[in-house]
Amino acid sequence: MNYLSIKDIDSIEDWVKEARELKQAPLKYKQLGSDKTIGLLFFNPSLRTRLSTQKASQQLGMNCMVMNFDKEGWALEYGDGVIMDQGKSEHVKEAAKVISQFCDIIAIRAFAGLEDKDLDKAEVVLNGFVKYASVPVVNMESSVGHPLQALADAITLQEDKVRLNDKKPKVVLSWAPHPKALPHAVANSFIEMMQRQEAEFVITHPEGYELDPEVVGDSTVEYDQNKAFEGADYIYTKNWSSFREYGKVISKDVSWTISEEKMALTNEARFMHCLPVRRNVVVNDAVIESENSLVIKQADNRTYAAQVVLKKILESI
Amino acid sequence: MNYLSIKDIDSIEDWVKEARELKQAPLKYKQLGSDKTIGLLFFNPSLRTRLSTQKASQQLGMNCMVMNFDKEGWALEYGDGVIMDQGKSEHVKEAAKVISQFCDIIAIRAFAGLEDKDLDKAEVVLNGFVKYASVPVVNMESSVGHPLQALADAITLQEDKVRLNDKKPKVVLSWAPHPKALPHAVANSFIEMMQRQEAEFVITHPEGYELDPEVVGDSTVEYDQNKAFEGADYIYTKNWSSFREYGKVISKDVSWTISEEKMALTNEARFMHCLPVRRNVVVNDAVIESENSLVIKQADNRTYAAQVVLKKILESI
């Protein structure tokens, strides 16, 4: 059993329920991972993912080996039949098989390069490990998705929406400006998760920032941010670079920054963001620091999202 | 309860006593930290601090997550109200709150930049975490202080001074030359610790190397190193850059190097240094290798200094 995308969850409702039970009793399954080892392989920086996944594995009694693959290991080749006489020292075919002998679960973070759309969509690093590893693989953010984040977001939504009683929430995914070109992974997984929720779901962004149509599917896209915000119960904010003009920053329009004025258009919406966040660019101080901000709770739920995933994998092996 | 400076110790005598008891029975409190997690966040290199704090936490049964924040995480912003459209990806307000959810104690190393005195005195990194973390914070060397080192030094002095019977020791903090500009943290914390000891305490350095007057207070400063060394029982050596001409190296005068000739002026003084040390620049081989050198014992006591601090924090939470 792998955890590569939201699609690997059979029932989001059940997983969220189980994660919330783990949050109440984080050490209940401390024997489950005893003498089992997880390897966390980082090809990119990480704060929340690194610490929450370590924490989750410890709470399940696992050994955790963390490796900054890009700095501490060997540059990997992913192509078939390549004559490896350039900069790459090892092929993923060997690396994945070898690490599988040391680890019972392999978790991988490898961001999009944002230069070659086809390469990124192929998720060469993650899928290279999936193809050649002989143990379960967990996606700690790949070029295309960040399903541990989206699962944590589902937990956070479930916890918070009791305040709405049985009203179906309106959830808006809003693009916001950012100085750098960022990947689509968080937005993609959030969309895939929302498409399976009982909710009114709207995506809003400037023209040219359309996400991968294969991900968006028939989800509603509204180009007028103000209109999208009307009646919203949740504003989930994230920057991403252009998908069409792949990896380009085609707008830094600060009128899209999440401000108090924008939030005033909503139905007292809660503000959500996966972090790290650029204050006063993506969101103003007043919004992120308000009582309606859920960002710290989202980060807390990363532990229980990781823990439910690892628990299910441990139970399957 | 935080451990940010020597001022956080209510009784140095009691803490030293407890540390020495831990040294005799390092595993006695192995249940105390069970299922508790400490996060060690490094913004600068570390050998002794890294390994001794890990060791101390393990001896208390804790989980320890180590993170080289500058290399593995996101560049942090510390200012209020900043429009984060430059190089910083995350604000300490989020980072500290988030890490507090994964860790029961946060320990931080962040050296002085030695470019902006006010910025360094404000200890923006350490105090940023103190302000926004919801768990205890430990200083693993900040821009202004290194209280784990000074506590280890207090342990070492206490262990060694039995040879003096009840004589009040003369302890000299001596500047020594160094090719690079170094921070004031070790000297500051040593002074603060010595000011609370029963001892004759003298600081000696070339003119222009006066330390922060707020730290030095009414401690004796003697510009003639030879005179300062007369009758000394302990020579604690450390280089620091100028405080007045902030961060500048204004002298590399090798006549200040700790040599056998210098040590001959003392009362068979023991040589102390926090390490790492530049041999034959700060201190000559013959002195650091002599039987009167305490530097290896000082490093050993780093474990028990850290362990008593963590034990007290664990007991407080």
Next chain:
Amino acid sequence: MNYLSIKDIDSIEDWVKEARELKQAPLKYKQLGSDKTIGLLFFNPSLRTRLSTQKASQQLGMNCMVMNFDKEGWALEYGDGVIMDQGKSEHVKEAAKVISQFCDIIAIRAFAGLEDKDLDKAEVVLNGFVKYASVPVVNMESSVGHPLQALADAITLQEDKVRLNDKKPKVVLSWAPHPKALPHAVANSFIEMMQRQEAEFVITHPEGYELDPEVVGDSTVEYDQNKAFEGADYIYTKNWSSFREYGKVISKDVSWTISEEKMALTNEARFMHCLPVRRNVVVNDAVIESENSLVIKQADNRTYAAQVVLKKILESI
């Protein structure tokens, strides 16, 4: 007791037997390392060595502290009497003594620089730690040897050669081309290990690639690779740079690449390599992916090689 080279093994046969027993019951000695700490110090990249040594230490119940010394610690000086006013911040004399206080075993990886033959042969890093540490030292690949790899290779050979019944195997160590200058460590330790095995052992390489005569001794060298391969049961492949023209790449002759045609000359030989390996430069895809390739088993046995070494050291302290 140190583990610095194959010479530190009293009986390869006994150690291999014990390693294979550990492979059958990896957790049998989990109490042995309880409350003991191993420090893994890396001065160079590592994948297999890093993870397998961590895994082995965990299976023995040890605490494991990993440190990328070159990135996270201080640049070390190894010379005697040096005036340390240049780039090095700490002397190995202090570092080794200090780390010995935090760790019950120190393991070190420090590759050859391949610029100064005498410096590399002196193994300044490894021997610096051996000289000044007060605890056992393990070689995780030094400038001259890689005895954990060679021990794993001995285990792999022992496991595999049952297929030959009692026939004495013919084992060939073959040089192969590589774009970069590589150290001699793996080849050296493999030779030292093979010289103590019941086997017909042949070394083959182009002229100019003669290894250190002190290591090769009276082992057979055959310059005709095809002739060497005749009747071989094992082809152990490795690139190394010239020893005579120290550290130079004097040939990239692709006729030495291990191909199916080359393997057809053998007695259905098994292919061995320590990894990482450059595919289609050192060895063709068809060979490394064939059923006769033992490379993944070799990597697996790294865990048990490390574990038997650590077990013997733990039993000795």
